[in-house]
Amino acid sequence: MPDATRILFGHELRHSLRTWLWWVLPIGLMVTLTCALQPALAKGVLAAKMDAMPDALRRAFGFANVDFKRPAAYLATNFTTITLSTALFAGLLGAAMIAKEETLRTAEILYAQPTSRTRILVGKAAALAVYALAFPIALALLSIVTLSAVAEQTVEIGVIVELFIGATAIAVCFAGIGMLVAALVRDKRSASGATLGAVLGSYFVGVLSALDEVVQPLRWLSPYKLAEPAQILVNGTDVARLGLLVIAGIGAATIAIAMYKRQDIHA
Amino acid sequence: MTAIEVEGLSKSYGGRRGISNVSFAVGEGALFGFIGPNGAGKTTTIRILLGLLRQDAGHARLFGVDVATDGPRARASVGYVPSETNLYPRMRVSELLDYTGRFHDGDHVARRRELVERLELDTSVRASELSLGNRKKVAIVAALQHRPRLAILDEPSTGLDPVMQARLHDVLREEVTRGASVFFSSHMLAEVQSVCKQVAIVREGKLLAVEDIAALRSRAVRRVRLTFAGEIPPILLDGMDGLAREGQTVTFVYAGHAPTLLAALARAAPADVTIEEPSLDDIFLRYYAESSDA
Numbered sequence: 001m002p003d004a005t006r007i008l009f010g011h012e013l014r015h016s017l018r019t020w021l022w023w024v025l026p027i028g029l030m031v032t033l034t035c036a037l038q039p040a041l042a043k044g045v046l047a048a049k050m051d052a053m054p055d056a057l058r059r060a061f062g063f064a065n066v067d068f069k070r071p072a073a074y075l076a077t078n079f080t081t082i083t084l085s086t087a088l089f090a091g092l093l094g095a096a097m098i099a100k101e102e103t104l105r106t107a108e109i110l111y112a113q114p115t116s117r118t119r120i121l122v123g124k125a126a127a128l129a130v131y132a133l134a135f136p137i138a139l140a141l142l143s144i145v146t147l148s149a150v151a152e153q154t155v156e157i158g159v160i161v162e163l164f165i166g167a168t169a170i171a172v173c174f175a176g177i178g179m180l181v182a183a184l185v186r187d188k189r190s191a192s193g194a195t196l197g198a199v200l201g202s203y204f205v206g207v208l209s210a211l212d213e214v215v216q217p218l219r220w221l222s223p224y225k226l227a228e229p230a231q232i233l234v235n236g237t238d239v240a241r242l243g244l245l246v247i248a249g250i251g252a253a254t255i256a257i258a259m260y261k262r263q264d265i266h267a
Numbered sequence: 268m269t270a271i272e273v274e275g276l277s278k279s280y281g282g283r284r285g286i287s288n289v290s291f292a293v294g295e296g297a298l299f300g301f302i303g304p305n306g307a308g309k310t311t312t313i314r315i316l317l318g319l320l321r322q323d324a325g326h327a328r329l330f331g332v333d334v335a336t337d338g339p340r341a342r343a344s345v346g347y348v349p350s351e352t353n354l355y356p357r358m359r360v361s362e363l364l365d366y367t368g369r370f371h372d373g374d375h376v377a378r379r380r381e382l383v384e385r386l387e388l389d390t391s392v393r394a395s396e397l398s399l400g401n402r403k404k405v406a407i408v409a410a411l412q413h414r415p416r417l418a419i420l421d422e423p424s425t426g427l428d429p430v431m432q433a434r435l436h437d438v439l440r441e442e443v444t445r446g447a448s449v450f451f452s453s454h455m456l457a458e459v460q461s462v463c464k465q466v467a468i469v470r471e472g473k474l475l476a477v478e479d480i481a482a483l484r485s486r487a488v489r490r491v492r493l494t495f496a497g498e499i500p501p502i503l504l505d506g507m508d509g510l511a512r513e514g515q516t517v518t519f520v521y522a523g524h525a526p527t528l529l530a531a532l533a534r535a536a537p538a539d540v541t542i543e544e545p546s547l548d549d550i551f552l553r554y555y556a557e558s559s560d561a
Binding site: 265 | 344369
């Protein structure tokens, strides 16, 4: 029998390319513009804004002691857009890849093929992984190229790559969560809404946890806290923390597949 | 070997009825009808056969392979036309056929082209532009392009015009001639009678009977309507039931041999006669009557 995983991988790669482009073009443009403005903003507006920010808020975002003239540090201060868009893209794509078959009611034809649901879902997950990696890689390339062109100081490419590896680990985590949500909720719109809530909600929980010691334990509910740009900037990559994010993502995807293969198809 | 073997299959949807203790077998090379009104449990049975639903009890096997424990192998040479044909809206028909064909070994191009031509299907358009009938044609070509050993068709004629229905029936007869088995689910008795050799009748989730079509025809009731110009003569026949008179019109239901009925009608000499094909309800009522008599 032909390899269904390979068939689904190719199918999803082709059919998710448009979605990937719709995300990467505007976000890429925004990242490019942000990087292009580094020399001007780092000297004036951004430094002044950071000075004016209350200490608690600076701690919440992890930028208590950062030199914004460093291109990598400047990028790190503006990394929220990248982290959130990467997590949103991966989470929503993960949810859509599973839920769309039932929303479009194409599940009946797909899952009646002579293959297991596991093979189908692994093929979809592989395509998801490709796009979850391709999205931050594209943004990383745009950032490095733009900063290298405009920055006055040396661009620390290694640090920027580490920042994006952190964002990628968060994306992998939310891609798995998106798949798990879709296996639970089934309907694409509901699954997308719930995944959106998980991506944004856990981000704001992370921000909240840094505002006061009383709410600090909430940080464990936020995957973002395991790959904070400010921490990576100062201490470098914490492989164990990133590994935890990747394991969480793969674990969530595995649970999603295990659940989905036992469920009745609602066509 | 049997193509389909179903034993004590049951499935409920929470409190809602699905199917209950359904058992039947379809031999290899058979053209087997599966008939019942909408909501009878036909689609539930088919979805269990294809591993889309998990049964609560019982077993379902395709070519001897249990669909619950080894679904991919059981479905290895099955073509399936779902009752509601939903396709990826952005894909072109040619892409869709290529995509579904890739799940099966072999080169399907020639057979696909032949089916596309016979069903007059435009493969260059996107699925979102297709009418219900054309979507159904895509599903039929997708199900048969790899020359399956077993074709399972759930209400395949829905949306097809009479010419295309006839072509589909021809294609299915040819499939059987080359040795394939066809499982044909429908709520239209006349269609099943014209296509199939054997039929399983299902209603309210229960299997009422498995019969040869010829036996079903001979046992089936006919609805008779006679209109008289003058005095209405007495009409008495064995197998007659539900006699009703309205003005110059007499109606009744007849279950028996056609020649006996025709002789009685000749004697009564009505001005006009209508003998209708038995409806599904007529047949179901008959089976219910038999089962309650037993």
